[in-house]
Amino acid sequence: MCIMAMAWAAHPRWRLILIGNRDEYHARPAAPLARWTDHPGLIAGRDLQSGGTWVGVSDHRRAAIVTNLRGYGPPDPQRASRGTLMTDLLAGQGGYADVQQAQYADFNPFNLILIDRDRADFLTNRPDPMRIALTPGLYGLSNGTLDAPWPKTLALKAALLGWLTQGADDPADLFEALAQRTLPNAGMPPATPSDAPDEAAASPIFIRNPIYGTRCSTIIAIAQDGAGLIMERRFGPQGEVTGESHEPFRWPDA
Incomplete structure (x- = not known):
């Protein structure tokens, strides 16, 4: 992932x-959000190049999301895939x-x-x-430090806070916040350039670019009783919607 916002144990519902x-x-090829047959209980999209994932949940009461960390140069292809780390954490098994x-230290910056x-x-x-x-x-988190006040990170946190304080009813409404293609006039832009050469130095929440851009938006919503839903909306090179998946799950004894 390249940007996320999260409300953890911060709402009565x-x-x-x-x-x-x-x-x-x-x-870069990827499979849509689904339950994994080779890792029972794991729900996530799948990177078909390295085999891991970037965000997901599991029936083992785990959820995880990873971003790369800019400022350390291009990734070293000899290091282990960060998607492997995600898969092991979500599945609760593996090295x-x-x-x-x-x-x-086995991984590129994350x-x-x-x-x-x-x-x-x-x-x-x-x-x-x-x-x-x-x-x-x-x-809020992007490709810098946790809660770094980058414009797009501030904007996504503000959108999530607004949703939480104005009803917090349908999590699918948050897809609108993830689709924003303009930057607010607030915050501090990243001090170091992106390691992705085709990404703009200052980018909005949603990047529309035919080479390197937003591939999917993901929402994870887990109620206090453990009832959960993970949703994924996928996009093509022109920013067009190409598919959407919803997978319900339940965390026991939440």
């Missing part, structure tokens, strides 16, 4: 609301499933938020591996 956009080369033992039962953590591996427990609240 919703335990978790997480929204975000995945920006990627349109030529990187244990957040206390995982070797984060930011990751993991919800594991009643705990939320922010994980990163640059400049040094770090794990920070998140208290209940509203968070």
